[in-house]
Amino acid sequence: MTPTAPAPDSHGGPAEDRPLTPEERAEYDRLRKSAAVRHRRLRYTGASLLLLLALLLSPVAVVSAWLANTISDQDRYVQTVAPLADDAAVQGAVTDRLTNRVVSNVDVGAITDALQRALQQADAPPVVVDRAEALEGPLKGALTSAVRSVVSKVVTSDQFETVWTEANRRAQAAVVKVLTGEGAGAVQASGDMIVLDLGTLTDELKARLVDAGFEKASVIPEVDKQIPLLQVEKLNQAQDAMRLLNVLGAWLPVAVLVLAALAVWAAPAHRVWLLATAVGLFVMMLLLLVALAVARRIYLDSVPPAALPPDAAAAVYDTLVRFLRQSARTLLVLSVVTALAAYLYGPGxxxxxxxxxxxxxxxxxxxxxxxxxxxxxxxxxxxxxxxxxxxxxxxxxxxxxxxxxxxxxxxxxxxxxxxxxxxxxxxxxxxxxxxxxxxxxxxxxxxx
Structure with a gap:
């Protein structure tokens, strides 16, 4: 249909439509094209802002969802920490720490002094009496070896894994203690230090050691059941951030998904925008994996070797964040699949x-x-x-x-x-x- 415009009659009212003149049609086409360009620019601007916001929030959404799931889902939490009981480096750190504490409660010097006095009273040759002091080192070594053997058998047994799992299941609030400072459990925040409390596990170890004849094991101090995992400056601020992520954990992933969907819907070229969304998500998940690798290095540097051996510290970090890494890799694969599908539906x-x-x-x-x-x-x-x-x-x-x-x-x-x-x-x-x-x-x- 040819565009027409009303023509006024002699009384100023509308008359019958008449065809547009070439000049009027040119002006009409120009205005229509300009309006269409402005509309497309507005749609692209809105879609770009929505997509940028979704991509920037995507790593935070993944981390917050991981935290929320680990805290609220008891089975997920137990599944997260369970492998630590089987890790050789962690078992070695626990064995060394408990062995040292048991041996430190045995006064080997007093034993050698008593032996020396007994030899003197028995009129032993002076050379024998003098050599009694030299027995302190071998006695301490033999005691350490014997205690370590008993502790190692307990730590590497299936019973240790069972006690570890049940203790963490009963103390699920431990992670809440670390992230929010509330509750109590095996993993606790003490000042600016995050520690692993083995109190629920060492009771069983003490009983086994006492049964084996090491009565001194019954006096292992409570404070010595804690193994420092991570020293964090300004832990209170970190806990505030974690609490915020925990609150957003259920809704932030949904918000990111909605923002990305709105960005694709608002863009004039839906397929191209879907491809851009997939590529952007791929880049953000790569950055998240890089950030986790950097955080791992910072974590290992923050744990003194005297508190926790580097291999045990690495095992603790890798075990705790393995599901977070898995989520990032899953989104990487999903973004590749989405980008491939968007490309295959294109005109290339x-x-x-x-x-x-x-x-x-x-x-x-x-x-x-x-x-x-x-x-x-x-x-x-x-x-x-x-x-x-x-x-x-x-x-x-x-x-x-x-x-x-x-x-x-x-x-x-x-x-x-x-x-x-x-x-x-x-x-x-x-x-x-x-x-x-x-x-x-x-x-x-x-x-x-």
């Missing part, structure tokens, strides 16, 4: 080639089914006519499965991707094998 030559190859392959498989007498009939015709709709449903179902999956891993992402691709291939083959009737309806009939 490579994407067209992949789609063309997939169509030919499913078509050939469908024709093979037809030749074998396996025709899909009306179902195949319906699938062939609704390919876009069925593809969207299958991809949406895969995305929903990942959202509902508890703690997905990179393997889970690969599994869901494989199932989605397999279902799409099967639907493509079924759509290509409706039968001879449908094939004849799509092809012109040849006459002899």
């Amino acid at each position: 030559r490579g994407a067209r080639g992949v789609r063309r190859t997939a169509t030919r392959a499913t078509g050939a498989a469908g024709r093979s089914l037809e030749r074998l007498g396996m025709r899909t009939g009306s179902t195949g015709r319906w699938l062939d006519g609704h390919r876009a709709w069925t593809t969207g449903v299958v991809i949406g179902a895969g995305a929903l499965a990942l959202l509902l999956w508890n703690y997905p891993t990179p393997g889970v992402v690969a599994l869901v991707l494989g199932v989605v691709v397999l279902v799409l291939v099967v639907l493509g083959v079924l759509a290509a094998a409706p039968g001879d009737t449908a094939r004849a309806g799509r092809r012109p009939t040849r006459t002899g």
Whole structure:
């Protein structure tokens, strides 16, 4: 329809529409184009701000969700700390510390002095009496070796793992103690030091040592059951930040997801913006993994070797953050899959080639089914006519499965991707094998 404009009549009122003049049409097109450009710029600006905010918050959302899950989910917490009971470096640190404390409560010098007095009273030769003092070192070494043997058997036994797991299950509030300063448990904050309290475990060790004949083990001081893990300056400020992350843990990931979805929806080019979102998420998760590596180095430097050996400190850090690393790697894989899907749905030559190859392959498989007498009939015709709709449903179902999956891993992402691709291939083959009737309806009939 040709744009028209009202023309005033002799009384100033509107008259019948008349065609636009060339000058008016040019001005109309110019204004319309300018308005469209301003609208697109506004959409791009809004989408850019939403996407930038979502990407900046994504690492914080991952960390806060990890903290919230570790604190609130008892099974997740126990699953996090359980491997420490089997770690050789941690077992060695616990064995050394408990052995040293037991031996330190035995006065080996008093024993050698008593032996020396007994020898003097028995009129032993002076050379024998004088050499009695030299027995202090060998006696202490033998005592240390004997105590270490008993402690090591307890620490490396299945009983230690059971006691460790049950103690941490009963003391789930320990992590709350570290992050918020509230409650009590095996992991505690003392001043600016985060310590591991082995009180619930050393009671069993003391009983085993007493049964083995080391009565001094029953007087291990309470304070000596704590193993320093990490010294943090301004721990109160860190705890405030952790409490804030704990509060946001349930909602911040949802907010990031909503912001990213709004950014893709608001952008004029949805596919391109989805690709940009996937690339941005990939970069942010890489930065998070780098930050965790840097934090590991800072952590190891902050723990004095006298308090905790470097290998044990590394085991503690790697065990506690392993699920956080797993979440970051899962999002890395998911971002790669999303970017690949966004590219394959684009107009690029490579994407067209992949789609063309997939169509030919499913078509050939469908024709093979037809030749074998396996025709899909009306179902195949319906699938062939609704390919876009069925593809969207299958991809949406895969995305929903990942959202509902508890703690997905990179393997889970690969599994869901494989199932989605397999279902799409099967639907493509079924759509290509409706039968001879449908094939004849799509092809012109040849006459002899």
